[in-house]
Structures are given as structure tokens and as C-alpha cells.
Amino acid sequence: MGCLKQQDIYVRGVRVLDLPHFEDYRGSLSVGEIGAQIPFPVKRFFLTYGVSNQVRGEHAHRTLEQVLICVYGSLKLTLDDGFRRQEFLLDDPSFAVYVPPMIWGIQQQHSAHAVLLVLASEHYDPTDYIRDYGEFSSLCK
Amino acid sequence: MGCLKQQDIYVRGVRVLDLPHFEDYRGSLSVGEIGAQIPFPVKRFFLTYGVSNQVRGEHAHRTLEQVLICVYGSLKLTLDDGFRRQEFLLDDPSFAVYVPPMIWGIQQQHSAHAVLLVLASEHYDPTDYIRDYGEFSSLCK
Numbered sequence: 001m002g003c004l005k006q007q008d009i010y011v012r013g014v015r016v017l018d019l020p021h022f023e024d025y026r027g028s029l030s031v032g033e034i035g036a037q038i039p040f041p042v043k044r045f046f047l048t049y050g051v052s053n054q055v056r057g058e059h060a061h062r063t064l065e066q067v068l069i070c071v072y073g074s075l076k077l078t079l080d081d082g083f084r085r086q087e088f089l090l091d092d093p094s095f096a097v098y099v100p101p102m103i104w105g106i107q108q109q110h111s112a113h114a115v116l117l118v119l120a121s122e123h124y125d126p127t128d129y130i131r132d133y134g135e136f137s138s139l140c141k
Numbered sequence: 142m143g144c145l146k147q148q149d150i151y152v153r154g155v156r157v158l159d160l161p162h163f164e165d166y167r168g169s170l171s172v173g174e175i176g177a178q179i180p181f182p183v184k185r186f187f188l189t190y191g192v193s194n195q196v197r198g199e200h201a202h203r204t205l206e207q208v209l210i211c212v213y214g215s216l217k218l219t220l221d222d223g224f225r226r227q228e229f230l231l232d233d234p235s236f237a238v239y240v241p242p243m244i245w246g247i248q249q250q251h252s253a254h255a256v257l258l259v260l261a262s263e264h265y266d267p268t269d270y271i272r273d274y275g276e277f278s279s280l281c282k
Contacts, residue, residue: 027192027251033185033264042183044174045260047212047234051168071188072213072256093188093256110168115213115234117258119186123174 004088004095012081013100015039017067021094030094032067032119039098040065040121048107049115051075056116057105060130065121068107069096073114080104082140090116104136145229145236153222154241156180158208162235171235173208173260180239181206181262189248190256192216197248197257201271206262209248210237214255221245223281231257245277 004016017037021030032038048056068077070090077088081103088097099105107116122128130136145157158178162171173179189197209218215232222244229238240246248257263269271277 023191026195026197027189029187029189031185031187031265034183035264042175042186044172045183046170046172047210047258048168048170049212049234050164054167056167069188071190071258072254093190113213115256117188117212123176124172 009086010084011079011086011103012084014079014081014086014103015098017096017098019069019094019096028093032096037096038067038119042119042121043123044120046118046120047115048118049113051107051110051114052112054108054110056107058131058133060104060136061101062128062130063101063122064125064128065101066099067096067119068099069093069117069119071115071117073111074109075107075111075114075116076109078106078108080106082137102136102140104133150227151225152220152227152244153225155220155222155227155244156239158237158239160210160235160237169234173237178237179208179260183260183262184264185261187259187261188256189259190254192248192251192255193253195249195251198246199272201245201277202242203269203271204242204263205266205269206242207240208237208260209240210234210258210260212256212258214252215250216248216252216255216257217250219247219249221247223278243277243281245274
């Protein structure tokens, strides 16, 4: 879904990031520079994999910013700002989605062996998570 | 090759990093915190994919530090400090290799659809590359 353009996005603060990518006889390369394509200093990254017929995410962050890239396979990302909800197909290592704070996120419909890379603006902090949609929705109002 | 231990490494400055990983009914998650597992501020990342029967790398960096993780599939990483050469099988998203400056690196024998994630300590700088092994070898002496 690298064809999705910024003007198509209607969830607050979400941005699509087209990472520079290069192809030659050796294969493909996608790159992100911190401060250019990636709009925050990266303090942490994580990878999710081996997800089959399961739903991941289902929380929001109070302050954390993230960039999500499906680096192998595909998955459906749902983002919700408390008022509007939008779905994104992540299926290309050169297509990234920036998720600001206070966005409810869900990942599902992972293809076999899909791998998701998440770059995060802060170290792990369990107090930053909002895991109850009702609480999230109230805080958005 | 997550079983490879630091005491097995004999190429100068190279370190194996076991990333914390968690498994539950939703699948697997591996994580790296900058300043903890990842020993430098990350200024750039890149992904290589769609590499079939090709060799990538074949250069060294004067100052760049990198962490390499094969996030899908497997590949063989060869690292050379100008005096000693060692091979690493990268086949696990929770197994990372730290590569300091002035190490010649080669990636080959990629499995079908293998994806390599590289975290880098600096923005892209073409003058930091050494692409001639003879020059590299001379500089190591």
C-alpha cells in the first residue's frame, strides 16, 4: 500500500513515510535516516514475528511516538484517534507509518511469517500504556 | 546461531548481542534498547531484501558502528579485522551482531526472502566507506 498518500490519511497526526529505496542486481535496500524520514530520536526498537491468527497491539501510548514497518509479509494496521478509525495495509519494507501519541493501534491479519519492525521514541515504560479503550476514548474527549 | 557466545568471537571488537525476547500466545517479540543492548545512538537504519544468490557488503567503514540482525530467514555474515576472519550464521531476530569500525563485512548465502536490518551510528556518508580490500588491509597494519 505504498500508493497511500498523506492526503488520504484522516486519523489525527498519523503520517505515511515513503522510505528511500534502491534496487540493483544485488536486491533491494530501504533506508531511514533519523531526523529525516524518522521524526524522533530512536530509543528502542522491537520486532514482532511468529504471529498467526492473532491480534497484537490493542493499546495506546500517552507520550510515545512510533514508526511501524512490515519488513516481511503483510499485516493490517488499524489506527484510531478516538473519533476516527482507519486501516492500513503494511506490505512493503519501504512503506512506514508514523504513529503519534494517543492513537489506539491494532495489528491483525498477519500473513504467514510476517515481521513487524517498530521504532520507538522512548525506552520501555509500562506507565505510558493505555490498555482500556474506554479510558482512551474518555481521554480523547 | 543464538548459541554463539562472546568467548567464541575472535574478530577485533565484534560482539554478539542477545536481544531480550518474549513469547506468548500472540507470537514472539524481540527488543533492543538504545544505550543498553545497542551501544550507540542510532542515526540511520536500513533493510536489505530480495537478495538471491548475491553477495552484499564487501566494504569496511572508517568510523561507522553497526548492529546487524537477520529479521527474516537467514544469511551468512563474514567479518574480517585485517588479520582474522570469522563467519556468523544470522538466523534469529533475537540474535544481533555488533560491528565496530574498520571491520570488513560480507553478507551472502541469503535464504529465500531473507531480510537484514542494520542499525547505524551515523547518517550516510560515502567518504566513510573503504571498498578496496587491499587498502583496508594496509590501513589495519
